[in-house]
Amino acid sequence: MPEINKNNAHLFDGYTFEQKVKLYEALTDLYSENKRNLFDSLVQNRTRHVCVMVEDIYQSHNASAVLRSCDCFGVQDVHVVEQHNKFCPNSEVAMGSNKWVDVYKYKQTLDAYDTLRKKGYQIIATTPHENDSMIGQLDITKPTCLVFGTELTGLTQEAIDHADGYVKIPMYGFTESFNISVCAALSLFSVTERMRQLNVNWQMTEEEQLTLKLYWSLQVIKDGTNVLRTVKERIGL
């Protein structure tokens, strides 16, 4: 089962960098300069050096909170395994963040692992039961995917067995676990704050940034996909 990219970014596949520039210029005419400036600024902080994978989240408010945290910390890619449960963000909790991050869906955990490994990611399972390393000590010089499990049972055995490493959040209390949305937020906070200080290429390439801004443009233009078709025709693409 291949990954399914739900973000329509494939609408920009097959174009050269120059053609994308032309397309972006044409699209930015259709919304405010404020928005364009916002896109230009936020895209600088976007990363694919760190990404997130979630296994079978079933509570929509948790799914939404994970997307919101990814957006807040500039993490662009969220990989979602829907083996037993549909990933259904609740728009009130997500506060629109599902429009700005890329969600990739899979039916099987190992398909997701396989895809991510081919892209060069180390796969790090987050679980309070493993004792490998504290989140603050995780080596993030390599591209890193953090994997979070479902609400009640945590990660599947499969997800744990096939991970490259394990992290946990330091805890000092009677309560020995965090809610999945809090766990994701804490992990992303810790990892992305350190990442931004590291001497690694955590930013997206110029072309990735441009493609993302094209995609974001579609989110703010009413009936974006149809408008895109018209614009492509007009500028001869």
Place this chain on the structure above:
Amino acid sequence: MPEINKNNAHLFDGYTFEQKVKLYEALTDLYSENKRNLFDSLVQNRTRHVCVMVEDIYQSHNASAVLRSCDCFGVQDVHVVEQHNKFCPNSEVAMGSNKWVDVYKYKQTLDAYDTLRKKGYQIIATTPHENDSMIGQLDITKPTCLVFGTELTGLTQEAIDHADGYVKIPMYGFTESFNISVCAALSLFSVTERMRQLNVNWQMTEEEQLTLKLYWSLQVIKDGTNVLRTVKERIGL
């Protein structure tokens, strides 16, 4: 309006350290050695150097999540202002954490501020709108109370105007705020992780630890308050 300590810790007021030791020995006979060891271990990580104040939280799952985060990060004291809304933790989300932290209630924000200042705390308001400092840069060599506002409207103007400082969590996305429970967890994580590395007396005093363990004992002994009365009589206190 004076603070109301809901934790019955006053049951141990007026006893000398030695008397408390005697009481603790008598109480520990009534539960397992495992629990005693757990108390002895967890109390070492408990702190009053950092505490939390929440203003008028109205969603019980948020109230509960704040308590749970405090317990997880070893923060003992939670100060709750109930000007318009009752603080009602939801026990499923709190996972019992309300048994282990101390909750103090107030009717007015400024009463809480006044009480906390007299105890030597700097009062730091958390708000995404102020630009004073990032949470990671906050000076926590002084005892510090982090103040969190209500879900929809954030902190009251009064709470902001009378704070000693402001912090925010670094955010890089379109979504410009976190849910109160995520915000509290991120702030406490950042602050307590740094605190534990600092050369300050962040641990409780030996007597505070003992009193806390007495209080915790009451949580694991069935009908604890009545048992305590009997035990006191038996050992002549």
